[in-house]
Amino acid sequence: MINSSYNRIFSSNNHTSQVHLDAAPSRVHVTSHFPESWKSKLSEIGYQVQVSRCSAVDASAPVNGRAAAAISLGKLGRRRAIGMLLTLEAGGVVKINGRDWQAEDPLHLSDRRGPIVVADSEQTAARILSALKKERL
Secondary structure: OOOOOEEEEEOOOOOEEEEEOOOOOOEEEEOOOOOHHHHHHHHHOOOEEEEOOOHHHHHOHHHHOOOOEEEEOOEOOHHHHHHHHHHHHOOOEEEEOOEEOOOOOHHHOOOOEOOEEEEOOHHHHHHHHHHHOOOOO
16 A cells, blocks of 8 residues: 555655655546446546546556546556556555556566556555446446
8 A cells, every 4th residue: 555644755866755645536547438337437436537648647646646546448558557667666556457467567468458457555446446347348
C-alpha cells in the first residue's frame, strides 16, 4: 500500500526529501475507449471516473496523488509500464487481467491486454476488479 502521509523523492545529488501528500482521491483514471457500463459500475461503488489521455500520467496516478487507481484496456506498452513501475515501487499494485504484474518487460508478456489496474492498494484493486467482474467488453 502506498503510504498516504509521504513519499520519498531522491534528487540527483542523493539528497532525500519528503513530500507530504493527502490520501489519494476517490478518483479513477480510465482510457478514452473505456466502456460506459464500466464507468457506471465504478461510479456505483463511489469512484469519480475521469478520462486520461496520457498513459504515463494515469499509470502513475496513485503514486503522485492524482487518483486512487487507473484502468486501461488494450495492449500494455513500455510507456505505460514506466508509470506502472513507479506505482509498484512506491508500494502500489498493478494487475493485468487480475494477475500481479512483476515489472516484466511488457513486450514479452503473453497476456498484455487489459484490463490493467494500477492502484494505491490491494484493497482498491480488488474492489475495482470485483465491480467489473460481471461486465463484458
